[in-house]
Every structure is written in structure tokens, then in C-alpha cells.
Amino acid sequence: MIALQCKHVRKRFGAVAAVDDASLTVNAGEIRGILGGNGSGKSTLAKILAGSVRPDGGEFELEGEAFRPASPRDSHGRRVIATSQELSLFDNLSVEDNLLLSALPRKGGLFVDREALRKEAILALRCLGIEEVLDRKVGTLSPDQKYLLEAAKALAQDPRVLVIDEITSALYREQTEKVRRVLRVRADSGCAVLFITHRLPEIQEICDSVTIMRNGRTVGTFGSCEKNENELLAAMSGVDVAELVRVRTPLSQPAPGTRSEVVGLSGYVIPGFKERVELSVSEGEIVGVAGLQGQGQSALVRSLLGVKRPARYRLLGTDRTIASPQDAVRCGVAFLSGDREQEGIFRARSILENVGVVAELVQRKRVDKLAMLGKYNVKSDRATRPIVTLSGGNQQKVVISRWISIEPRLLLADDPTKGIDVGSRREIRRYLHELARAGTAVILVSSDDEELVELTKAFDPARVVVMYDGQIVHTLRGGDISTENIALHAIPRKARP
Amino acid sequence: MRGLATATGGLLRSSSFPGFAMMLLLIGVNAVITTGFLRLSSLVSLLNLITPLVCLSMGLGIAVLSGGLDISIGAVVCLVNVVLVTLSGQGTPLAYAVLAAVGAALAVGALNGIVIGYLRVNALLVTFATQSVAGGLALWIMPLPSGQLSPGFVEGYSSGTFLALPVALLVVLALLGGWGVLRLTPYGTYLLAVGRDEQKAYVSGIDTRRVLLVSYVLSALCAGIGGVTFSANIGGGDPLAGLSMTLNALAAVVIGGISLSGGRGGVLGCIFGAVFFALITETVLGASVAAFYQDLAAALIILAGVLGMNLLQRATAIADGYRT
Amino acid sequence: MSETPTSKGWRAARTVAANRYFVPLLLIVVFFGLGQLLIRGYGSLPNVGSILAAASLVTLATVAQVLVVLSGGDGIDLSVGAVMSMGALLGPMMATSLGPAGLVLGAAAVMALGSGFGLLSALGIRFGNTPPLIMTLIMASVVDGFTLATTQGQPSGTIPGALLSIGRPIVPPLSWILVLTLALMAGVGLLLSRTRIGRGLFLVGSNRRAARLCGLPIGVTVASAYMASGAISAFAGYLLAGYSGGAMLKMASGYTLLSVAAAVIGGTKLSGGEGTIFGGFLGAVILTVLANLLLAVNLPSGVRVFVQGVVLLLVLVAYSRGTRLRA
Secondary structure: OEHHHHHHEEEEOOOOOOEEEEEEEEEOOOEEEEEEEOOOOOOHHHHEEEEHOOOEEEEEOOOOOOOOOOOOOHHHHOOOHHHHOOOOOOOOHHHHHHHHHHOOEEEEEEOOHHHHHHHHHHHHHHHHOOHHHHHOOHHOOOOOHHHHHHHHOOOOOOEEEOOOOOOOOOOOHHHHHHHHHHHHHHHHHEEEEEEEEHHHHHHHHHHHHEEEEEOOOEEEEEOOOOHHHHHHHHHHHHOOHOOOOOOOOOOOOOOOOOOOOOEEEEEOOOOOOEEEEEEEEEEOOEEEEEEOOOOOHHHHHHHHOOOOEEEEEEEEOOOEEOOOHHHHHHHHHEEEEOOOOHHHOOOOOEEEHHHHHHHHHOOOOOHHHHHHHOOOOOOOOOOOOEEHHHOOOHHHHHHHHHHOOOOEEEEEEEEOOOOOOOHHHHHHHHHHHHHOOOOOOOEEOOOOHHHOOOOOOOOOEEEEEEEEEEEEEEEEEEEOOOOOHHHHHHOOOOOOO | OOHHHHHHHHHHHHOOOOHHHHHHHHHHHHHHOOOOOOOOHHHHHHHHHHHHHHHHHHHHHHHHOOOOOOOHHHHHHHHHHEEEEEEEEOOHHHHHHHHHHHHHHHHHHHHHHHHHHHEEEEEHHHHHHHHHHHHHHHHHHHOOOOEEEHHHHHHHHOOOOOOOOEEHHHHHHHHHHHHHHHHHHHHHHHHHHHHHHHHHHHHOOOOOOHHHHHHHHHHHHHHHHHHHHHHHHEEEOOOOOOOOOOHHHHHHHOOOOOOOOOOOOOHHHHHHHHHHHHHHHHHHHHHHHOOHHHHHHHHHHHHHHHHHHHHHHHHHHHHHOOOO | OOOHHHHHHHHHHHHHHOOOOOOHHHHHHHHHHHHHHHOOOOOOOHHHHHHHHHHHHHHHHHHHHHHHOOOOOOOOOOHHHOOOHHHHHHHHHHHOOOOOOOOHHHHHHHHHHHHHHHHOOOHHHHHHOOHHHHHHHHHHHHHHHHHHHHHHHOOOOOOOOOHHHHOOEEOOOOOOHHHHHHHHHHHHHHHHHOOOOHHHHHHHHHHHHHHHHHHOOOOHHHHHHHHHHHHHHHHHHHHHHHEEEEEEEOOOOHHHHHHHHHHOOOOOOOOOOOOOOHHHHHEEEEEEHHHHHHHHOOHHHHHHHHHHHHHHHHHHHHHHHHHHOOO
């Protein structure tokens, strides 16, 4: 029996199509994996089903009846429940309140039945093996406990369609196993489960079938044992299967060190992680940082700015403490963020103001802003218009030219081409190359493997480091740089202990 | 023994504790400074005087717990006072006059709740505007202080007792009881969730707009009841007298341990904060500070209290694992 | 393909309507038109001059408010009215006791006091973890208390004659108070466009995170906004004493709400980073014309306050709604 059917679901956020054309059909009793890389639209689809994001288009059916998820209450009413990747837990409420917030058991119609609440909470916790959190404060729980709690919360509502959005990245092996067992039991009693993950082994271990998403579209649906890992990877990243072989070429030797070091990390611990990182980047070098989302790449680059806490590392040959972005900028460190809205542009301000902010206001240099805009091909007839009148790509070019104008020693970039059109991306790559040739060291984090490859493969000196769990697990140079190699080293083949 | 230790530990860590401690401290100070402070009759008259502020603080506490603020409460008191005195001066039976007055308060609360909850305008600014709406109405109805409430009403409030408890105390206990009941309903939990993070509460399936509407209506209800007791205190009508209570109630709420960002704290703490407040302004200052310095001293105490509590809260929030 | 006259006309109309001052100017024309209908001689130069003189005071308060709101971070200054009252009471007192140059020195002294209070607000907001609304609300009480304490309830000294004549017309519709206000507006405008902190203010208010990552000095910029607000409010109070011919405790408390409403009507966004001094001026004129109309039609003060509250509510609902829950 078909439990859920979605047809041609679409959703845009501004200029970016998060979900472009997604369709899927899931049967009752089926555990369907949803596999996809960063930005493939899986989380947005989950939120649309949960009712918290309004779709621009698409039809939905639940057990044959039309379904329009108009609000989370609506979806809950139809027993379509999704977990939230950002966790929907409240640290000011007890664990039992958190678990059953959406459906507090009542007594006498008006009051909350505290006894029943506690009993149901214990049951919900027990099926995932976390009874010990019952009387703890939610804020003090470890990440794995929080994710299990989030899952327990969803399960406690007895869903007909359950969407689990990436909870296993925080879990240990036995916990993932428990989740698997619980999902199986639920599925066997008629629930349809959508299991969103990026971990290939889980597809085969947990799911009955898998739908692959890429760039906002559903690309194909297969039985979980139909395709091997390489084939699944190929479908996820859009690369030909035949090319997806492990390339064992000897690493090209790094050129003898004639360039001076710009930034050196030794024994550096990225905030939020435990292991130490060693990294040295010289003048004019481009280092791409790859890996799955949340493995420390972004945290690494941001910590070097001293955003949350002071950072101690070697900058331009001397040990320094960078206590704030102001310190960083004064030492010639520039930061380019992919989150233009929150961290890049000053929305209502003019293009000229956006270009000149660092050079003129912080470093007191005079800059010919119009010339810069022309040079960087920013199309705008009047530079006094607000920057939001530009396309996303052009906005980012304005932000880049802001930093280029101060001739930085080091440019740190966190996914700068996210959500930008292909043409602008090419131009941005060119500017980064020019910047590096002029002597700036560039450390660029990106979730787009193709981007990193294009940036580094034809440039010398350049390399790509792949990160996992706060550590650099592999370095690729020269001929080794390819999306296949990045993908191979980014995704853990062996499960975590 | 261990049970007692954990209970005491729990009490010490409760957010209302600093307010409770400060209140006790001030009662102690007053007992020493003011002769005859601990006599029953002076305690009762103090209680009568304090009750309006206590009611306002409790209502404001609910609004703040919901993640917002209600600075129209002082103006609501003025409106209630003016409506009550005018109607009863025109011969309306007291019971109906009280109902009408509280009804006016509820109307303001509903206005607040709709604009904040459904039209999604910033709570602070909306209540700032409705402060003028309610205050202007009060001024219009009664441009100058006038009117007199029936002596029976005034006496009944100040010296009346029911089950050997003064009327004022009963009012506070009734409100506290009402809050206790509310906490036992789903609304009580929803309120804290919405206050902590409205988006997450929405995602969890809560009708956050309705929760906000209810919160502002309750805040206005408490202000309305406070306005009725206030009227009994002053015995007549005054369109501007209640305005200064807004800030005092705000200070009481903060001292009482309610976090201004929402979702943390309890209404009991508001009571302690209000008592602390009122004790400062009514007695300590009255006794030891020259008349013209009293306002400044009171304002500085509010400032110190609010800053202190905010800093304290930030420290404990970090300890409890909250995201700051 | 050539445009027909009608479509050209529509296009011109749309560009005019899109101009940010369109709504405020339209409102001024509407209210003024009403005035002309209801009151004889409303449009005469002397009457316009007296409206503009009254509007000058609201304008100064609004300029102060605009600066704070521009700084972002939910910035708002609810102590504007209290600082104004302080300026009205203490300014002339200091002027008469500071010798021959007292007129100017008195202004300078009271402005320094006002900026001191502004600095306290900024410090409380930054280091005391307190939202601007609450901090400035409390500060208003502190300033009122301070004023009461220093004047001991008896504002002493007479108001300097020069100050008393600022409301008088030079050449209708100009009056000294209007000229001073326009001069201050020009001065503030220059600071905002020529100094690093002034230009940085818009950026800090527009996006604090981005401003921080660019290395802009957030703390100094925000503190400067609050200090400027305090100074300008104090100056406005100083002029108010001259304009009204006297000073009373809490006389300017109504200016706080007016300054917020005028700022919003004039196009300043409460989220920060967007707004102009000139827009604030237009907003002030609108509210003054409205208040003037209500006064001329002999409506009691309660109704006037009520209407001001309703106007602010309408303005907020029209311009300041938050983001939707369901994206």
C-alpha cells in the first residue's frame, strides 16, 4: 500500500532552488533511504513534509488522499513527523516535556496527566536505550543523547510517515544499531520511514530501498542491495561509474620551500573537536579544504579569525594570538563567507559602501571603488544602488573585491561559491588565482568538490586536504586531485568505533 | 539528611532564589530601621499597598516568559481605575463596574495579543504604543483626578478579611493559584517553549500565535486586577497615577529571576521581586533618603538590580548548558 | 517600440512612488490639506512658521532616535524625552551661572551631561547583557530622578533672554529654532557621510556579524550613537526651555514616543542600518501637523495621546512586521 507520494515538489529560497523537481513514492512498511550530498535538497524536502517550509509547487498524497502540509500542526495531525537536523529540543523544559510536547497526555480534558506523561516518556526513552537521561537537564546532554532524544520525540507521536533527518552522524555504533532495530519494528507495523543520511553503509544496513537526490532533484530509486557503494557514490555526485576507481599514484613531491610561510598550525585544536591539526600554508599557495559537512572545515577557518575565542598560531613567521576579527584584519587576514546574507553583504547599503568598507573604514586606504567594480565585472549601471539589486554572483564578487582591495596576506574562505551561478563561479575562481599569484595564501573550504578540483588542479602550488572529525585525513596534490578521490576519502568506509 | 541537602540545593539553584533572598534581606533591614515594622497592623497596611505592584508583576512575568514584554500595564491600571471610579460615580453597582473595568483591561490585552501574536510586530514597540492608547483613553475619560469610590469598597479592601486573611493577600493567593493551575495545563508548557524559541515551538506543532494572545490577555488581566486594588488604595480616580508602576513591575520581574529572553523563571519569583521593590521604595527610601533623592535612588536600585540579575543569569545559563 | 504618453506617465508615476520620501510627503500634503479645510489661515506663512518651529523640537528628538536605531541590534532610545526634560531644566540653570558666554557654555555643558547618560546606556547594553529597550527605559527613570535631585524640585534661575527668543520668527516661515535645527541636521548629516565612524554606523547597523568580520569597531560605533543621541536630546531640551518660556519636571516625556514614530514614518528601519535624517525631519513634521490639527480642533489631551498611540500602532503594523514562521 502506498503510504506517501510526492510529485514535482519545488522550493526556492531567493535565487537558489533548494528543491527543483522532487518526486517519490514510499510504501507502508518500507524504510526508504534518502541519499545525497550537501545541497541536494533532502533536508528541505523533509521540512516541507513536516509543514515548516512552504513549497512553491508539488502535490502530495497520503494513503491515496490529498495532503497539503500547511503547518507543523497540520502534518502532525496527519501523523507525518520529521526530526529536525538542528534539533527541536528545549533546554528549559524537562526531558519528558520535550518528548511529548506535540501531544501532551491529558487528564480531565484540561490538565496535563503528569503520571501518564512520565510513563510514556520512559517507554519512549527505553526503546532507544536512553532511559538514563530522564531526569537530566536537556542542556547538559551530549550530542548523541540529544539526537536520540530527538528521534524518541518523533517516535513517541506514533507516526504513519516518519522522516529521520541525519541523526546518525552524532551516534556511536551500538546506538545506530538500536535505531535500526526500532525503525524496523515500526516499519513492520505499517509505518513508512524516510531515512536521510550521507553514510553509504547505512543504506545497506538499515534501508530497504534508496532514493538518490542531487541538486534538488530525485535522481533515481533503487533497492538497497541493487547498487554497490561506488555506484551509489556515482549517482550522488553525478560522475560516471567507470571513472570511480581508486587511483594509486605516488604523491607528487612538494616543491622545495622557497616561499615563506604565511600561516602555520601545529598542535592546533579546532574548537568543538578533540584532535590536533598540523597545517602549513605558504605565500601564493592555494589549499582547498574538503569533506562532508560539519567535519571541522568551517570551524577551522573561522577559528583562525578569533571569532569566538582567541586563536594562537604562527602568522607570517611569528606566534600570534588573534583575539578578534579586528586583530585578524589588522594582520592582513581576510575572510570570505558563503553566507552572504548573514556575513557578507550589508543589504540595504550601496554597492560602493559594500566594496569600500574594509579598505576605507578599517584600513584608511583610499580605493578607486568604481575601477574595482569594473575590473571585477560587476554589472551595475549605478553603483549607488543597494547591493541587493545585484544577482547573487555579482554580490559575492563585490564582497571579494572588498577583500582584494586590501591586498591581504591570507584569505580564508568558507564555501564562498555556495548558491552562485556557474559563470560567476568561474570568474571568482579566476580572481582567487590572481590573488594567489600576487602572493596571498588562500585557504578555501568548500562543500562543492568540483569547485575545489577546478580551483586547485591546474594551479601550482595547490593542494586539497580532506577533513573528517576535526582532523586532516588525507592530502591530495597534483594529478591526484579529483572529485572521485575527494569523495573516496571524505566518506568513512569503516564505521566509527 | 541527604534529602534535605538536595532539596536545599534545588532551592538555592532555583531562579527565584536571589529574589527571595533579597526580599528576606530587605524585610530584615526594615525590621531594624523602622520601628514597629513587624507589628501586624503595619504589615497589613504594607501588604495592601504592595498588592497592586505584585499583581502587575505577575502578569508581566507571564508576558516575559512568553518571550516578549508588556509595558502597557501601567496605562492599563490608569484605565481600569478611571473606568471603575467613573462608573461607580454614575451609580453603577460596584460588581458591574469592576467587571467593566477589568473588561477594558482585557480588551487592551487582546489588542496586544493580536498585533503581537498574529500580526507579528515586535512586542516591546506594540505595548509602547498601546500604552498611549490606554493612557490616552484614561485621560479622555477623566482629564483630572476626581471622583471617589464608596467608603465601603475602600474599607472592605483595606481592613476586610475572609477566613482570617486580609483581602489583599487573598487576591495575590488567588492569582498565584490561578497561575499554578495554568502551569498544570498544556498552556503552561507551551508558554515556556514559545518563550525559549518560537520557531522550534512552531515546528513542534504548537499554535504559537494563540499562546502569545493568551499570554498578553493574562498579563492585562493581572494588570486589571492590580488596577482594582490600586483604586481601592487611592480611593478615587487619577488618570496618571498608575504609569510609574510599569518600570517597577519590570524591575520586580527581573529581580524575581525571570529571564528577559523568555522561557525561564516562575511567577513566584515575581512576587518576591515586587515585595523587594515595594519595600525599597515605601520604607527604606522613605526613612533614610531625602525626598528629592528618592526617585533617583529608586531608579539606580532598579538599574543595579536589573544589571546584576542579567549578568547572574548569563553566568548560570552558561553553567546549565544553554546557548547564549 | 515607442512608449505611449500614458505608459510613460505610469512609469514616471511609479518612479515617484518608489522614492522613499513619497509616503511621508504625501501624508504632509494630506494633513496640511485637511488643515486648510478646517482652519482659516492655516496655510499662511506665519502659521507655517509656527508649525515648523514646533516641528523643530520633535525633529531634534527624532534625529537622536534615528542615530540609535541606525546602530542596529534592536537599538532604540527611550530616554530621549527624559534627557530632553533634563536639558530644559538644567541647561538654563547652567547658562545663567556660567558668565557671559553662558548661553553657549550652558548648551555645551548640558550636551556633555546628555552624552554621559548615553554612554551609560551603551555600557549597560554591551556589558550588562541588557536589551536597549529595557536599558534606556530604566535610564529614563534615572535621568528623571537625577533631574529632580539636582533641581531639588525648584528649577532655579531665569531663562536667558536670547534663549527665550528662539521661537520668534526671523522672516516667516523661518525662526531661530528652525535655523538651529536645520544646522544641526546638516552637521549630523556631514558626520554620517564624512567620518569613518559615521559611515561605519550604517554598516554596523545593517549587519553586525558582517561588520565584525570586516574588522569594524562595533563597540565604539554603537557607543557613539547613544552618546550623540544623549547630546542632541539634551540640546533639544535646552531649546525647548527657550521655546516654551519655562521648564517643568518631565515636560518632554511625550517626545520619546513622537521620536520613535517620526523615525519609523520617515523611513528608518527598526532593524537598523537604514534611514535618513531628512526622513526623520519629514516624520516629525507629519506628527506635528497632526498634533497641531488635533489641538486646533480643540480635542482634549487624552484624545491626542490616544491618537498618537493609534498612529504609532498603524505605522508599526504597516512597516515593521517580523518574519513569517513558515518560510
